[in-house]
Amino acid sequence: MQRDTRQRRAIRHVLQHFGRPLTPEEVLDHGQRIVPSLGLATVYRNLKILAREGWLSEVQLPGGGLRYELADRPHHHHFLCRSCDQAFDVHRCPDEIEELAPDGFEVDSHELILFGRCAACA
């Protein structure tokens, strides 16, 4: 059974507050403003738990580890800023995308990532 701790509340709050995929490091930084003693291992454990429960989804963008975002969002893709390394949502998607695979390949999902400079860095 899931307990409602200050740490877990802070982690959930951070992910709800930012509407974009966050790295564990980002969650830690912002979570520590709410619960200063928050530890990195706790962040990793809770992100995994919340993802397993279906409350978060794992986003695998290039260049390292997983990022996490709220799972209740409609289908979308991501923009990754080369300057600040923040990820943003892109809410449009070309629909014929999964038809592109070679014959004999079964596609079950897809990811589309745009690279460049975000509005703040441009």
Place this chain on the structure above:
Amino acid sequence: MQRDTRQRRAIRHVLQHFGRPLTPEEVLDHGQRIVPSLGLATVYRNLKILAREGWLSEVQLPGGGLRYELADRPHHHHFLCRSCDQAFDVHRCPDEIEELAPDGFEVDSHELILFGRCAACA
């Protein structure tokens, strides 16, 4: 100045032989069939050098480190098999893709990844 060593020749051979993005580990495994003493650090160093020279390009697929493929290929994307973790080329690309970013975002490139089971694993 670049020297032509057995190790570097083996690494180049492996990348030319397989027509798909390879992980350093894959390059090591196949390279050791040519030069058994080949070490992992040498593979990493040479992949970086060959990429810096423009002979290879770095492919950042989800789920860990960089993969490498020959740089002289035309624009394409990738299929990542969930079963064997091998990456394959997808030679078609929806063209309006970079128009999808929100206003104020400058897109300089994009990556499109299809996930599923490859022809051999399906």
Place this chain on the structure above:
DNA sequence: ATATGTGCAAACTCTTTGCATGGAG
């Protein structure tokens, strides 16, 4: 002969795990 390349091992970074303590129920 000279300087780049190699192989090993140690260092680093990111993530996970073990264990004693803390706190929700």
Place this chain on the structure above:
DNA sequence: CTCCATGCAAAGAGTTTGCACATAT
């Protein structure tokens, strides 16, 4: 009062670097 959760520190995985020796030119 019980157990799950936390924080720390140690352990793992993947990648990079320092150094002495090997080797291409």
